[in-house]
Amino acid sequence: MAGNDASSSTVTDTTSNANIATWLTSQAAIRPDAPAVKQGELTISYARLDDASARAAALLEAHGVKAGDRVSLIMPNVAYFPIAYYGILRLGAVVVPTNPLLKAGEISYVWQDSEVSVAVVLDMFAPEAEKAAKDTGTEVITFVPGRIEQQLADHIPRTEITRRDPDDTVVILYTSGTTGRPKGAELTQHNISSNVITSVDTLFHGGPDDVIFGGLPLFHSFGQTCAMNTSVYGGSCLALLPRFDPVEALKIIEKEKVTTFLGVPTMYMALLAVPDKESYDTSSLRLAVSGGSSLPVEVLRGVEQTFDLKLLEGYGLSETSPVATFNHPDRPSKPGSVGIPIHGVEIAVVGPDDLELPAGEVGEVVIRGENIMKGYLNKPEATAEAMRNGWFHSGDLGRLDDDGFLFIVDRVKDMIVRNAYNVYPREVEELLFTHPAVAEAAVVGVPHPEHGEEIAALITLKPDAEVTEDEIREWTKERIAAYKYPRIVKFGAIPKGPTGKVLKREIKIN
Incomplete structure (x- = not known):
């Protein structure tokens, strides 16, 4: 089994408070005036963020929220998100981040499944939340810009941080999946803590001098763990962009002197498509990170050449907190690979019989380690199926090379079988x-x-x-095996989810 024995900072000791909200109070004590969050012209220092989250905790406590309660958080990437998020954590409650674009019926399902008692919602998303509340009995606290500041000021800060153990659930992330209803992945204090500390200390090498781009949705595991929580743990500044736009992203990089850019492949494609991208000063960037879905090698090379930096690809899922493998910045990386296992994680590739395959052979990627979720909430059968033989089964097809680098081939369910031949869509996409x-x-x-x-x-x-569908088909036919090239080629917009991930299940081609 592939593993990584690299040393990492020790996570919170089991005899102390494992609540990750302690990171914020520690940073506020060490560097109170340092910027924690920036959004447009707004800058919030660590002292101010700590105080606001303490008042948010008091507000929630006044509404009956206590340790272990589930609290939904429905907001885009605005400064209120970390304020509410850490306010919930201070109480020892569990955050249930909910996609702001969901409709009432979808929200109701999440709230009922996770037994949400209270929801904190930005005003523009309140109508759907209020509809859901009629079905679930959930109390909705609406954050109205310009009014919530006074509401928070009216509450005495709750400076106490409720004690939590490492195995206590801290967040429930609902995974979209490809079929059926979403499942709630329960992540523990230790899951998040170990993933954040390993990311900061061994992958991003982040610290107080860093500005992290906050364009990934914070309700999603990638943005929440790798952007927001790593910023707070490392004492960095998080520069928020509520809705991703490549030109606005370039403006933020230039204005805020962003050092670390976190994105998904479609974000990098959009940046490369900006006609005058070279006119923006992006010299502050030292590192770019890609995750969420496979990054085409052609895009990786384009980003590195255009912005003169190292773009490192990693791999993970909501169930893995999310980082599982990474191309480490202080080691050689391999284009097309998602790297080697991070500290405390093991990776293997297995066949249909769950037996490990030798290097070079394609099979399902399985993972175990301190990043693996506690399980799917209220779904013991689904948890047992995913956690067979002590390994989390990812549903991704991949292969390990002789050096232990993982290459993701495709999703198990995305593989195409044509005339008994296996065709991996990613291979064809890479060519296109x-x-x-x-x-x-x-x-x-x-x-x-x-x-x-x-x-x-x-x-x-x-x-x-200027190219026709027939020309694309013939061009591909000349460059790939006959059973692999696309007989059907259509031009159009590709459907994507809120994180920028391509939604293949929504692609309808006749």
Whole structure:
């Protein structure tokens, strides 16, 4: 089994308070005037963030929230998010981050499944939340900009941080999945703590001089753990962008002197597509990190050349807190690989019989270590299925090379079987990305009466590109095995989720 024995900072000792909210109070004591969060013209110092979260805790306590209660948080990337988030944690309560774009019925499901007692909602998303509250009986606390500040000021700060043990649940993340209802992954204080500390100390090498780009949704594991929590643990500044836009992102990098950019592949594609990107001063950037889905090698090279930095790809899931593997900055990396296991984590590739496969062979990626969730909330059967033989089964297909580097081939459910041949969509997508007219590509299988499945490609062209669907098909046919090239090629917009991940299940090609 592949593992990494690199040393890392010791996580919170089991005899002390494992509540990760202690990170904020510690930073406020050490560097009270240092900027913790920036959003537009607003700058919040660590002392002010600590005070605001303590008042938010008092507000929530006045509404009956106590240790162990589940509290939903529905907000985009605004400064109120960390204020409410750490306020919830101070009470020892559990955060249930909820996608602001969900409709009332979807919210109701999450609230009922996780038994949410109180929800903290930004006013613009209150209508759907109020509808959901009628079905669930959940109390909704609405944060109205310009009014909530006075409401918080009216409460005496709750400076006490409720004691939590390492195995206590701190957050429940609902995974979208490919079929069925979302499942709530329970992450513990230790899951988050170990993942954050390892990320800061061995991957990002972050600290008080760093400014981290906050464009990833904070309700999602990647943005929440790797951007917000790593910022607070390391004493860095988090520069928020409520809704990702590549031009606005470049402006933030220039204005705030961003040092670490965290993004998903579609964000990097969007940055490369900005016509005058070279006119922005991005010289402050020292590191870029990609996760969430596979990064095309062509995009990786384009980002590194354009912005003169190192772009490191990692891999993980909500269930793994999220980081599981990473191309470490102080070691050689391999383009196309998602790196080696981080500290405290083991990786293996297994066949259908759950037996480990030798290096080079493709199978399902399985993971174990201190980053693995406690389980799926109220779903013992789903937990048992995912955690077979002591390993978390990711549902991703991958292979390990002789050096222990992991290469993600595709999702198990995305693999296409054409005439009994296995076709991995990512391989075809990687080729399509090298075509000069292609901005984005997604390859899926569609039912076929003779071949079982046929290969189809949905492509977004670059601005002003002139190429036909037939030309793309013929170009691909010349460069890949006959059973792999897409017989069906369509131009159009590729559906994406709130984190920028391509939603292949929503691609409909006839």
